[in-house]
Amino acid sequence: MIDQITVFLENSEGRLAALCRTLAWANINMHSLVIADTTDYGVVRIICDDPARAIDVLKSADYRVISTKVAAIGVPNEPGGLAKLLATLDELGQNIEYGYCFTINGGMACDILKISGAKEASEAAKAVEEAGFKLLTLDDIA
Amino acid sequence: MSKERDVLTLPHDELEALQLEGIKKTLVKCYENVPFYKESFDAAGFDPYALETLEDLKNAPFTTKQDLRDNYPYKMFAVPMSEVREIHMSSGTTGIATVGGYTEHDLEIWGDCFARAIRYANGGKDDVCHVCYGYGLFTGGLGAHYGGVSAGCTTIPMSAGNTERQIRVLREMGSTILCCTPSYAMHIADTAISMGLDPKKDFSLKVGIHGAEAFSDNFRADLEKKFGYKVLDIYGLTETMGPGVAVECWEQQGLHLAEDHFYPEIIDPETGEVLPDGEWGELVLTTVDREATPVVRYRTRDITRIIPGECACGRTHKRIDRLHGRTDDMLIIRGVNVFPSQIEDVMKTVPELSSWYQVELTTVDHLDRVTLKVELEQGFDFDEIREIERLQKEVESRMKSALSVGLKVKIVEPKSIPRSEGKVKRVIDNREGVN
Numbered sequence: 001m002i003d004q005i006t007v008f009l010e011n012s013e014g015r016l017a018a019l020c021r022t023l024a025w026a027n028i029n030m031h032s033l034v035i036a037d038t039t040d041y042g043v044v045r046i047i048c049d050d051p052a053r054a055i056d057v058l059k060s061a062d063y064r065v066i067s068t069k070v071a072a073i074g075v076p077n078e079p080g081g082l083a084k085l086l087a088t089l090d091e092l093g094q095n096i097e098y099g100y101c102f103t104i105n106g107g108m109a110c111d112i113l114k115i116s117g118a119k120e121a122s123e124a125a126k127a128v129e130e131a132g133f134k135l136l137t138l139d140d141i142a
Numbered sequence: 143m144s145k146e147r148d149v150l151t152l153p154h155d156e157l158e159a160l161q162l163e164g165i166k167k168t169l170v171k172c173y174e175n176v177p178f179y180k181e182s183f184d185a186a187g188f189d190p191y192a193l194e195t196l197e198d199l200k201n202a203p204f205t206t207k208q209d210l211r212d213n214y215p216y217k218m219f220a221v222p223m224s225e226v227r228e229i230h231m232s233s234g235t236t237g238i239a240t241v242g243g244y245t246e247h248d249l250e251i252w253g254d255c256f257a258r259a260i261r262y263a264n265g266g267k268d269d270v271c272h273v274c275y276g277y278g279l280f281t282g283g284l285g286a287h288y289g290g291v292s293a294g295c296t297t298i299p300m301s302a303g304n305t306e307r308q309i310r311v312l313r314e315m316g317s318t319i320l321c322c323t324p325s326y327a328m329h330i331a332d333t334a335i336s337m338g339l340d341p342k343k344d345f346s347l348k349v350g351i352h353g354a355e356a357f358s359d360n361f362r363a364d365l366e367k368k369f370g371y372k373v374l375d376i377y378g379l380t381e382t383m384g385p386g387v388a389v390e391c392w393e394q395q396g397l398h399l400a401e402d403h404f405y406p407e408i409i410d411p412e413t414g415e416v417l418p419d420g421e422w423g424e425l426v427l428t429t430v431d432r433e434a435t436p437v438v439r440y441r442t443r444d445i446t447r448i449i450p451g452e453c454a455c456g457r458t459h460k461r462i463d464r465l466h467g468r469t470d471d472m473l474i475i476r477g478v479n480v481f482p483s484q485i486e487d488v489m490k491t492v493p494e495l496s497s498w499y500q501v502e503l504t505t506v507d508h509l510d511r512v513t514l515k516v517e518l519e520q521g522f523d524f525d526e527i528r529e530i531e532r533l534q535k536e537v538e539s540r541m542k543s544a545l546s547v548g549l550k551v552k553i554v555e556p557k558s559i560p561r562s563e564g565k566v567k568r569v570i571d572n573r574e575g576v577n
Contacts, residue, residue, distance in 0.1 A: 006525040008518060010555045036527055040552050043527055062336075062556045064518050068525040097526055114525070 001125060002072045002138055003051040004112065007044040008064040011037065019044065019063065026057040031141050032102045032112070045100070047072075047112065049142055070114050071125050072141065074134035075101075077109045085111060088131045094124045104141055149402050150258070150457045157458060158196060161405050164430035166193050169202070172436055175220040178213050179438065196405065199428060200416050205440045210240040210381060218435050219243050226434050231279040232380040242281070242380045243434035249288060251431070255386030255400045256289025259374050262391040262398075262455070263349040265319055267294035272317035274308055274326065275354070277301040281384025282354050286321035289351075289386060295319060302326060305333045312345050320350040324357040324365065324373070328497055329561045331368040342370035351376050353385050356465045356483045360490030364497055375464055381440055382427050388462050396449040396461030403430050406460065407439070408448055419448040425462065443468050445481075473503070473569065475510050478547045482568045485514065488544045494522040494533055498559045500567075501549075505574040512549035514541065517556050 009015045016035070023030065023046075032047040048054050051067060058065040075081040082101065089096065097114040104110050115121040129135055152160075169190035172179035183190055186203040193199065210218060218241070219226065227246050231239040244252065260271070271290035275282030283301055290297030298315060300308055302322070308330055311317070320327060327350055334341045341347070347369050353376035362373045377397050378385035387404055388397035399406050404427050408417045411424040425442045445466040453461055466481055473480045482501065489495055495516045502513040516537070524530050534551045542548050560567070 008524055008530075008553070008555065010558065015555070038527065041530070041554075043524060043530070045525075059520070060336075064520065064522075064524070064556055066521075066523060066525060068523075 001069045001121070002047070002136070002141075004068045004070045004114075005046045005048065005051050005054050005058070006066050006068050007046065007058060009035075009042045009044055011039065011041050016042075016044070019058075022057060022061050022063075023048070023054060026053065028054045028057065031104075032100070032110075034100045036098070045112075047102075047138075047141065049138065051138075068114065069118075069121070070112050071121065071128070072136040073111045073113065073128055074104075074136050074140065075109045075111050077103060077107055081109060082111060085128065085133060088128055088133070089113075089115075089124060092124055092127055094120060110136055110141055150398075150459060152402075152458055154458050157401050160402060161430050162193070162196050165196070165199065165405060165428055168429060168432070168436045169193060169438065171220050172438055176213075176218055178209060178218060182209075199405070199439065200407070202428075202439050204414065204426065205437050207240060207381065207441070207443070211238045214238050215241050216243075218437075220436055221245060221434050228284075229279075230281045230284070230380050230384065239279075240381055241435070242383070245433040247431075248383070248433050250292075251403055252285060252383055252386060253288030253292030255378075255383065255403060256285050256376070256389075257293035258386070258398070258400065259351045259376050259389040260289060260293035260295060260319060260349075262389065263319070263351075263372070263374060264392075265293060265295060265349065269293075269295040269318045269348075270315055271295035271297045271319040271321060272300060272308075272312060272315070273297060274300040274302050274320070274322040274330075275385075276303075281378065281380045282321075282323070285378065285384035285386060286351070290319070290321070305330055306337070309334050309337065309339070312347070313339075316346045318346055318348045320347050320352075320369075320371070322350075322352065323354050324350075324352040324361060325355060325561075327352055327365055327369070327373075328361070331365065335368070341368055345369065347371040349374060351389075353377055356468070356471070356481075358483050358486045358490060359464075361486060361497060364490070377444075377462070377465065379442055379444075381442070382429060382437055383432070387427070391453065391455045391457060393453055393455050395453060396463050398453065398457055398459040398461055401459045403432070404428070405430060406448065406462065408446070409441075411443075411445075419460075420450045422447045422463075422466070445472075471569070473501070473571075475503070475512055475547045478545065480545050480547060484545055485541065488537070488540050489516065491540065492533075492537055494519055495537070496556070498561075500559045501569045503569070503571045503573045505572075508574075510573060512547065513552050514549050515552050515554050515559055517554055517559060 029049045036043045095116050099113040101111045115124050173190040182203045188202050225245045226243045228244040230242045273286040277283030331341050350373045374390040376385045376389045378387040388399040390397045407426040408423040417423045425444045429436045446462045449461040500515045504511045537551045
């Protein structure tokens with residue numbers, strides 16, 4: 001499990017740019033950024049190299065930001081890679097809140113999954129590992 | 143000081159005798175020196191020389207804010223200009239300003255009335271009184287200043303603005319009394335906290351004397367928690383003097399009206415009829431001994447009631463309840479009366495939200511649309527959108543049941559609702575046909 005940072009942003013011009021600028025000034029490198037958007041606001045989910053410091057920096061710049069535990073799972077970058085992983089979770093009857101993927105160093109994809117419930121999440125992580133997938137750390141991603 | 147104690151604990155019948163004697167003089171002075179009163183009394187068939195009892199005052203005609211505006215700038219003055227020492231004006235946001243004039247005697251009374259709040263808090267010459275109401279035509283700054291000086295405090299005339307400097311002075315000068323609007327006090331607390339300070343430990347405040355805006359009990363509790371002090375509510379308006387017309391004592395069970403200087407009536411704002419103690423209505427004030435700009439039955443447009451019974455503190459002056467808001471602040475939304483303070487009360491039951499809010503009114507398809515902008519508190523887990531939606535729905539349903547009007551909750555980023563240094567702007571009315 002790794003720490004994702006989640007930022008609340010108003011759906012208005014320049015907010016995302018300002019957020020990225022704040023992180024850039026603090027010399028924080030993002031590996032992935034996805035936005036769940038609604039009419040009025042967006043929830044921005046970021047995987048970066050130093051989540052603890054990113055949270056400090058954003059808090060002092062008056063952003064609403066929280067840290068969220070998510071599972072980062074390494075999957076071969078080939079057809080059916082994600083389908084196999086999800087099938088494993090499906091067998092466990094595990095509910096996934098959201099997920100997104102990005103590619104890391106060539107042959108690997110990193111799948112980020114938010115699994116509801118802390119206990120369920122760690123059980124699911126164990127099952128995923130037993131099924132032969134690799135649970136990634138921030139060091140693996142960087 | 144001892145004279146002060148006497149006036150505040152005078153048996154009520156003696157206070158009434160003092161009021162009657164003063165108002166008789168006020169009526170005659172108004173009638174003989176202010177053309178407006180001559181016209182208005184004559185038109186109503188009211189004889190200013192024949193007042194027998196305080197109750198008879200109900201036969202005198204009302205004075206409204208419009209009357210004061212119509213007589214701008216000096217026509218309401220009852221003394222020659224050579225007697226006038228100071229002028230204040232209410233914010234003329236909706237038109238021509240209203241003017242208050244003060245003789246030396248009026249200024250002395252003003253200082254004394256504001257100082258009662260400090261005395262109720264057992265404050266005096268050992269205290270440092272930090273005034274960050276705006277200084278100028280607004281009565282807040284100089285009213286609090288005269289109050290601090292009159293109570294014997296070391297008074298710091300900070301005026302509003304430059305919050306970081308306010309915080310530095312609060313720390314370094316060891317201020318014990320804070321005078322400002324409640325919203326500005328909250329802004330100071332929040333700014334201090336975001337600077338890494340703890341206002342409870344880093345400041346030496348004992349009491350905050352906050353007024354010029356209606357604020358809820360919850361807002362007060364929040365301030366008291368952040369600063370670790372006690373908040374006393376203070377009431378006043380430029381048209382009758384300024385802050386100090388009524389102030390809360392340490393009991394926090396209503397505001398003692400300075401009955402030696404003001405005579406209160408509560409009326410039904412629709413019919414103008416005087417209501418018995420205990421009933422909510424519009425506060426009407428007559429000055430007992432104001433010299434420069436006395437007023438007779440001035441309609442304050444403030445909604446309150448006279449609290450029946452005696453106060454545990456032993457002072458005999460009648461108490462008015464904490465304001466529900468001004469009749470001007472009252473919003474009519476789809477025909478329903480809503481006070482911003484009601485919205486505030488609901489908001490404070492939702493710990494996920496901060497104290498800041500703004501109501502935006504627009505017209506959509508000829509109907510009023512209300513949007514309530516709120517800010518998330520630190521710590522709320524908003525990672526899943528449905529959590530944010532759940533919070534929005536929860537607040538919307540609580541508002542609906544408290545106000546009987548549906549509104550849309552919009553969550554905005556921290557500090558995107560403007561912080562004010564004076565009176566806070568809670569309502570933005572962009573409806574067609576309004577304003």
